[in-house]
Amino acid sequence: MLSKNKIKWIHSLDIKKYRETEKLFVAEGQKIVGELLVSSFSTVALYATDQWFKQNIHLGKYFPNESEVVTESELQKVSFQKSPQEVMAIVRIPEYIFESKNLKDKLSIVLDTIQDPGNLGTIIRLADWFGIENIICSMDTADVFNPKVIQSTMGAIFRVKLYYKPLEQVLPELINAGLPIYGTALDGENIYTIPLSENGIIIMGNESKGLNKNLQSFIHHKLFIPNFPVGQKNTESLNVGVATAIICAEFRRRLLG
C-alpha cells in the first residue's frame, strides 16, 4: 500500500522544481515502462498491479528493489493520466554531457521556445523514427521530464538525448564544428529542390511567434514546405511538430534515392 507521504512525493514530481531537486521523473503505462526497463535509464521504483507483475515476470531482472504491488484504485490516485494505467515507474533523470563536436556527422534538431508538452513529445518521437539522436532545446522550452511530454514520446525518450542550452551560445559552437544550420521561413526555398546535406542542424521556432529574432542570423539555409495549390496566398500554417516531421522526412528521403 502506498503511504500518504509517498503519494504526496509522487505528486510533487509533476512540478519541475521538485523533479530537479529529486533528480527523478515519472513514466506510466505498459508500453513506456516496458521500454524503460530494457533501456539504459535507471528505474528507482515500480508500482504496478499484481496482474502487471505476473505478465512481466520475464522483465524481473530489471525490477528495482522498490517494486510494489498496488491496487488499480491506488494507481489511479497517484497517476498523472486520465485513463487508468497498470504500472508507474519512478526514474532517475539522466545526465548527458553536450559536446558540439559529437554532432559533427549527424543530423540534429534545435528547438527554440517550444511550449506545448504535446508538441515536444511529438518531436522526440519523430526524431527517434528518423534516427535523430540529439535535440538541443532553448532554456525556456517545455521540460522533457514533464509527465505529459514523457507519455507523448511513447518511449522515444529512452533513445533520444535532450540538452537544455542557451541557443545563442550553442549555435556558434555548432557552426564552428562545421554544421550547416537549416531553418524554416515563408520566404525560404522549396524544401524539395534545395540541396540538403547529410549532417546539419534543423532549427524550429515557437508555436506562435516562430524563431527568436536574435537567432535568425545563424540560419544558413531557409526552407519552405510548399502548400497546395502552389503559390496560393493563404492564412494557413503548419503545426510545429508536423513541419519538423516533413523536414526530417525530406532529409532522410534524400539518403534513400
Add this chain to the structure above:
Amino acid sequence: MLSKNKIKWIHSLDIKKYRETEKLFVAEGQKIVGELLVSSFSTVALYATDQWFKQNIHLGKYFPNESEVVTESELQKVSFQKSPQEVMAIVRIPEYIFESKNLKDKLSIVLDTIQDPGNLGTIIRLADWFGIENIICSMDTADVFNPKVIQSTMGAIFRVKLYYKPLEQVLPELINAGLPIYGTALDGENIYTIPLSENGIIIMGNESKGLNKNLQSFIHHKLFIPNFPVGQKNTESLNVGVATAIICAEFRRRLLG
C-alpha cells in the same frame, strides 16, 4: 454583462449533446475569430473586450446582432482555454451534404476512430495546408466541434469540410466512384518509390489500435514511411498526425516535380 444563464448556456456547448441540440459551437481567440468572420460560417454571437472591438472595427459588417462588450474577467469565466482570450464567438454548425462523386478528382482523408482532439485538429490544419478539402470520419472519431479541436485547427476548420459517416458504407461508395484507397502498414511499400495517383483516399487508423480490421480489406495500396537507419527493427512509431502529414506532403510533392 453576461448573465448567469448565458454563462451556463455557453459552458453547455463544451458537451457534444448540447452542441447537437443547439446546432452551435464555440470559437475563441483573435486569429480564429478573425478567420471565422470572413468565412462562410454563420456567427450567432460575439463576446469581446472593448479593445478587441476597437481594433477590429474594419470587420464590423460581419458582426452579428448579438455583439457584446465584456470584461477580460468575464471572458475568462466563460472561456474553454487556459490562457485568456480577447474574443469568443458562438457559431452555427454548418450542414454539409456528402456525395462520393464530388471527391472523384480530389485527394481526401478518411479517419477511423481518431480519439485525441489535438490529433484531429492537427490533421484538419495540415489538410488545409495541402489543399485537401474533405475529411470523412468514422462515427466514433472525436467531434470536430469540441472546443479543443476547433482551437487546434487554427482556423482551418472554416475551409476544410468534415463528414461523420459509417466507413464500411462509405468506402465501397468511394471505390465505386473510381477512387484508389491508400493506407499505412508496417509491411507496406516505401512511400517514396510506390506510384501515387493525384486523386484518392488516404485512410488513417486509431492512435493505438491502428485501422479497424473490417476496414483493412478496402485498402488498395499499403504505404510505409521509411524509418532511419533503413531496415532497423525497432519499437518506434509515428504519431497519427505526423504520419498523415508526411503522406500528404509526399502526394503533393509528386505534383511539383
